[in-house]
Amino acid sequence: MQVVWILQGAVSATVLGFIIAVALVFAPVGAPWMGAVVSVAVFLLSSVFAILRYRVWSYQLRTDSLLLQRGVLTRVSTVAPYVRIQHVDVRRGPTERAFGLATTVVYTAGSRGADVSIPGLTPERANDLQTRLKSLAIAAEGEDAV
Structure with a gap:
């Protein structure tokens, strides 16, 4: 990435x-x-x-939430509870496709811009993360979560 x-x-x-x-x-x-x-x-x-x-970019799947840490000048830690996940996309722009990479985008319930991106994944890993986050969101909320 x-x-x-x-x-x-x-x-x-x-x-x-x-x-x-x-x-x-x-x-x-x-x-x-x-x-x-x-x-x-x-x-x-x-x-x-x-x-x-x-x-400084990292992410971690925790028991109840997704944790992202990033930022060069300003460090940002984002916690996205699985219960707030609305849907998960896998995105591959032209540059990412050229390098065999993908980005998993997690959309959460909340204010404007309530989404987090996890870039630099292989397409397989991005798809696996999408499936895993969907399962975790469903387990956290029920069958209508994602």
């Missing part, structure tokens, strides 16, 4: 650098090479951020 995050940062850095270069072509200072400088700087920062993000 670390490579995917670095690659996504590279794409963002390239797009940003291109936009700045084009804008500076039409600017009175006319320094389009600054786009390349910004692109390299953004790529380096996003690569460091991806490496740090990968090191």
Whole structure:
């Protein structure tokens, strides 16, 4: 997953650098090479951020809830009780498919944005996690949980 995050940062850095270069072509200072400088700087920062993000990402299936811990600048611990799980998806974007990875997305009852994602799984592991979380949610609430 670390490579995917670095690659996504590279794409963002390239797009940003291109936009700045084009804008500076039409600017009175006319320094389009600054786009390349910004692109390299953004790529380096996003690569460091991806490496740090990968090191602090973890999840754990506990007896009554799913625990996620993540965050580089701000550490976030999310506890999603199985009884609050509404449904579980397995998502595979183009970059994830290219690297043979998948993301399990857990939607919970609650406020806007009440979902958690577990990236960087193999498709088999993501499907197994989806099945396991569904079983745990059903056991926690009854047959209508998921």
